[in-house]
Each structure stands twice: as structure tokens, then as C-alpha cells.
Amino acid sequence: MQNQSMTGKRFFAVTLLNVLITVVEIIGGLISGSLALLSDAFHNLGDSFSIILGYVASVISGKPETSRRTYGYRRAEILAALVNATFLIVVSVFLIIEAVKRLNHPTHINGGIMLTVAVIGFVANLVSALLLHSGSHDNLNVKATYLHILSDALSSVAVILGGLILTFVNVSWLDPLLTIAVAVYIAYEACPIIMQTLKILMQSAPNLDYEAIARDLKDLKGVNDVHHIHAWMIDEHRIIFSAHLNCDDLPLSQIEPIYGEVENLLHDKYGICHVTIQAECHRGSDEQLFNTPGDKKNMGSDASFKK
Structure with a gap:
């Protein structure tokens, strides 16, 4: 003080x-x-x-x-x-x-x-x-x-x-x-x-390596795919991030630790302060990394980040 x-x-x-x-x-x-x-x-x-x-x-x-x-x-x-x-x-x-x-x-x-x-x-x-x-x-x-x-x-x-x-x-x-x-x-x-x-x-995306983020997330145990990413900044220091993760068919009690790993990874390596994750089993597995209205199917293997 x-x-x-x-x-x-x-x-x-x-x-x-x-x-x-x-x-x-x-x-x-x-x-x-x-x-x-x-x-x-x-x-x-x-x-x-x-x-x-x-x-x-x-x-x-x-x-x-x-x-x-x-x-x-x-x-x-x-x-x-x-x-x-x-x-x-x-x-x-x-x-x-x-x-x-x-x-x-x-x-x-x-x-x-x-x-x-x-x-x-x-x-x-x-x-x-x-x-x-x-x-x-x-x-x-x-x-x-x-x-x-x-x-x-x-x-x-x-x-x-x-x-x-x-x-x-x-x-x-x-x-x-x-x-x-x-x-x-x-x-x-x-x-x-x-x-x-x-x-x-204008909520433009911050300068992050989204391909590296997707790879790092998929390297986590239980995460099979990443899609529908959004990222924006509240101010010049605080980055907000959301994504859909295709995970193994696990009970919620086993999904929550994955959430913790995701939050720690994004905070420590990429400086992201607020993370919202939606876990899915198969839903959206054919969607691209960045959701484009009218084209949710296929943007190529580099964009969908399949394992």
C-alpha cells in the first residue's frame, strides 16, 4: 500500500x-x-x-x-x-x-x-x-x-x-x-x-502459435483432437481462450483433471489467463480448428490437427 x-x-x-x-x-x-x-x-x-x-x-x-x-x-x-x-x-x-x-x-x-x-x-x-x-x-x-x-x-x-x-x-x-x-x-x-x-x-486474435497450442493439447493424455478455437484480449495483458476438445469417453471425475492440465499448460507456456473448455467425445471431430460459418467440415489435415 x-x-x-x-x-x-x-x-x-x-x-x-x-x-x-x-x-x-x-x-x-x-x-x-x-x-x-x-x-x-x-x-x-x-x-x-x-x-x-x-x-x-x-x-x-x-x-x-x-x-x-x-x-x-x-x-x-x-x-x-x-x-x-x-x-x-x-x-x-x-x-x-x-x-x-x-x-x-x-x-x-x-x-x-x-x-x-x-x-x-x-x-x-x-x-x-x-x-x-x-x-x-x-x-x-x-x-x-x-x-x-x-x-x-x-x-x-x-x-x-x-x-x-x-x-x-x-x-x-x-x-x-x-x-x-x-x-x-x-x-x-x-x-x-x-x-x-x-x-x-475488435477482439482480434492475439499473436499466438495456434498450431503449437493444438499439438500441445493433443499431447495430453485423454485428448484426441482440438477444434473450434477462439482467442481474444480483454486488455493488452489478459488473453481469453476457449476451445472444444475431443476426449476419451470418460466420466466427469476423470475429465476434470484434464481441464486442470489444459489450464496450467496454456497459462504457463502461452500466458493465457482465462480458459473455457468444452469436452466432447465424437461431436465436432470433423470440424476445423477455427470454426467458419457455413463450412464446418474440412479444411485439410493441417487445420483439423488430427492425431
């Missing part, structure tokens, strides 16, 4: 720092005329939003299962990640459009103010990273935020370099070019998150 409290305090401190960075960079960007600084500000705003939304979602996802939510509320974190990543994409598109306009109609940039504010943002991001560093080794949520904060520090470095150059040389195209680079980097970070969240929400 003490570790959770400490993590919560550090997340709160990191959130405050990100809000502070955002405010300072927005003010500095408006005063200096630097679009790159404003893009970095929106990046940090996205981080603040992500931390707050992620914390709220983690609290909701910890609620127990109910008759209305039999798998609980774990996908609250997936929805939060989708909303946050989509927000970052929208911001990136907006920044690129504004940067292109700025390339066509260049404005004077105050390099000194841009440099000063970028340095403040860089230092604040480093402090945030240090606050989360100790918890990044044993907590995936903290680790993800820690790595994101480090990436913010790297984007601040680009703005610092731009501020240094603009302090001594008036290069009108440099600021919008940096803005486009930061925006593309933000989108690059956000796109895989969107793809992964959509994959989970």
Missing part, C-alpha cells in the same frame, strides 16, 4: 510538472512566435491528459466483475489509450497544417525566448523522468509513462537546437520545419497505440 501511495504521489507530481511545462511553453510560444514551441507544448498537454486519463481509467479498471460487466471494467484503460492517441493525431495534423502555412508566410521568431522556454521544458521533463525512474522497473504503467516522458525530453532537445540557431541566425523556415518534425514524431508514437487498441476492441 505504501508503494502504491508513493507511485500515486509521483504521478501527481509529474502531472503538475507537465501542466507547468505546457503553460510556460504556450506563453513562450505565443510571445516568441515559435510554432515548434507550441507543438512541444501540445505534446506535453497530451502527456498531462494521458496521465490523468490513465490514472482514472486504472481506478475504474480495478472495479470487480458484475452481472452487467462479467469481465469487469478492464477495457477502460484501452478506451483511455485510444482517446489519448487520437487526440495526439489530431494535434499533429493541426500542427503540420499550421507549419505549412508558416512556410508560405514566414514570421520573425524570437530565438532567445524560444531557447529559454525550451530549456525549462527539458529540465522539467528530466525531473519528471527521475521521479518515475525507480518505479519503472516493476510497474508497466509507470514504465510506459517514464519512457514517454523521456521522449518528451528528446523532442525538447530539437526545439533547443532550433532556439540556439535562431538566436544567432534568422532562418525563417527552421521553426516550421522543426514543428513538422515534432508533429510527425508525435504521430509516429500515437499510431501504434491506436492500432493496438483497435485490435483489442
Whole structure:
């Protein structure tokens, strides 16, 4: 409980720092005329939003299962990640459009103010990273935020370099070019998150070796065949699996130990956390591994996994 409290305090401190960075960079960007600084500000705003939304979602996802939510509320974190990543994409598109306009109609940039504010943002991001560093080794949520904060520090470095150059040389195209680079980097970070969240929400099959699973299950004593497999993910960590097994004609008291072996095998070797098995004697023995509506008969020996 003490570790959770400490993590919560550090997340709160990191959130405050990100809000502070955002405010300072927005003010500095408006005063200096630097679009790159404003893009970095929106990046940090996205981080603040992500931390707050992620914390709220983690609290909701910890609620127990109910008759209305039999798998609980774990996908609250997936929805939060989708909303946050989509927000970052929208911001990136907006920044690129504004940067292109700025390339066509260049404005004077105050390099000194841009440099000063970028340095403040860089230092604040480093402090945030240090606050989360100790918890990044044993907590995936903290680790993800820690790595994101480090990436913010790297984007601040680009703005610092731009501020240094603009302090001594008036290069009108440099600021919008940096803005486009930061925006593309933000989108690059956000796109895989969107793809992964959509994959989970669409209940796409996780990346498992299903042929190996079928072989391992059939190697268990009493299991003759495997068919009608389904697998999906509740969130990025929890895999749900169901299958029909053709077993020897045994009493239920002898089938139950087979269930235990199946659950242990799938959990220990494939990281599957929830397993539902339907035992059958001959029913479905001519079906394929993955049930296709309208074609339950034959997909070839590789698909049916007969012994």
C-alpha cells in the first residue's frame, strides 16, 4: 500500500510538472512566435491528459466483475489509450497544417525566448523522468509513462537546437520545419497505440502459435483432437481462450483433471489467463480448428490437427 501511495504521489507530481511545462511553453510560444514551441507544448498537454486519463481509467479498471460487466471494467484503460492517441493525431495534423502555412508566410521568431522556454521544458521533463525512474522497473504503467516522458525530453532537445540557431541566425523556415518534425514524431508514437487498441476492441486474435497450442493439447493424455478455437484480449495483458476438445469417453471425475492440465499448460507456456473448455467425445471431430460459418467440415489435415 505504501508503494502504491508513493507511485500515486509521483504521478501527481509529474502531472503538475507537465501542466507547468505546457503553460510556460504556450506563453513562450505565443510571445516568441515559435510554432515548434507550441507543438512541444501540445505534446506535453497530451502527456498531462494521458496521465490523468490513465490514472482514472486504472481506478475504474480495478472495479470487480458484475452481472452487467462479467469481465469487469478492464477495457477502460484501452478506451483511455485510444482517446489519448487520437487526440495526439489530431494535434499533429493541426500542427503540420499550421507549419505549412508558416512556410508560405514566414514570421520573425524570437530565438532567445524560444531557447529559454525550451530549456525549462527539458529540465522539467528530466525531473519528471527521475521521479518515475525507480518505479519503472516493476510497474508497466509507470514504465510506459517514464519512457514517454523521456521522449518528451528528446523532442525538447530539437526545439533547443532550433532556439540556439535562431538566436544567432534568422532562418525563417527552421521553426516550421522543426514543428513538422515534432508533429510527425508525435504521430509516429500515437499510431501504434491506436492500432493496438483497435485490435483489442475488435477482439482480434492475439499473436499466438495456434498450431503449437493444438499439438500441445493433443499431447495430453485423454485428448484426441482440438477444434473450434477462439482467442481474444480483454486488455493488452489478459488473453481469453476457449476451445472444444475431443476426449476419451470418460466420466466427469476423470475429465476434470484434464481441464486442470489444459489450464496450467496454456497459462504457463502461452500466458493465457482465462480458459473455457468444452469436452466432447465424437461431436465436432470433423470440424476445423477455427470454426467458419457455413463450412464446418474440412479444411485439410493441417487445420483439423488430427492425431
